[in-house]
Amino acid sequence: MTESAHLSGTGMPAEGVHDPDADLAPVPAVESGADARATTPVAGAPTLELRGVHVIHKTRTGGLFKPGTVHAVNDVDFQVSRGETVGIVGESGCGKSTLARVLVGLQQPTRGDVLFRGRPLGYDANSRRELGRAVSVVFQDPATALNPRMIVREQLIDPLKVHGIGTEDEREDRVERLLGLVGLPLSALDVLPRQISGGQRQRVAIARALALEPDIIVADEPTSALDVSVRAQVLNLLTDLKDELNLGMVFISHDISTVRHVSDRMAVMFAGQIVETGPADELFANPSHSYTRTLLSAVPSLL
């Protein structure tokens, strides 16, 4: 994990949009002029919206002069706002993580529009910082989101420092509150990630994702790497937090019953496309696409 990755506010380096100098620029105290105008939210617009988004990855297969490609995301429309959980379900390789990376600004689409608060998302340092404050991400493996050499306290203070939030005392206060929110004792502040369990590490990663009081959390298979015994706990933590903080959440999993458990709306993804979308209960009770029915036939799950 590089330093710049932490500075981006999303916990991972951006692909094709990296600008190390810009990452280190001081946060302006007051946004002014063109910047402020460019980022004024459009009233009533969803926090994040994708319109006709395509992502085509180049692969290592194919010839030297004609590399192979994978159409990972194919003409996807998607919206999410505060207060709602949208689940994305689909089999391995269908494009869920690529879609998640587009939503958090780590991947620029090959084609299509990404709107943030109703305006086209920019990929310069300022836009990324603004997006990083409003949208955070929780990955499958907390080890990738946390710096193995930093104690928990520093991991949680880091995004606050990067975004110039609060005085030193206020940051300390917020870090302690964050720890309480995710159900960890204060003694967890002074340990390294490897000194706590996988479930506790994921709680730290969630606390870090909450540090900047985001509007939206994108959770990409947040429980898949965890021991079965703690999966339900982390899942319940996420749903409780979502209610308590009125967050928006994009919850991604290959397991349709887990997605249903947490989601208000669901989108079923197959081969890069969203083949079916609707209220979770309705979609579960009355699937219209044959792929959704196939997924449902694989239930029951281990959660």
Ligand SMILES: Nc1ncnc2c1ncn2[C@@H]1O[C@H](COP(=O)(O)OP(=O)(O)OP(=O)(O)O)[C@@H](O)[C@H]1O
């Ligand atoms: N950086 C990349 N370069 C090339 N191909 C990629 C890249 N990232 C993803 N892919 C390909 O794009 C497709 C979608 O991958 P993605 O990781 O989005 O799927 P996924 O639904 O998240 O899968 P999983 O459930 O296994 O996590 C796959 O065929 C994958 O091999």
Ligand SMILES: [Mg+2]
């Ligand atoms: Mg994935």
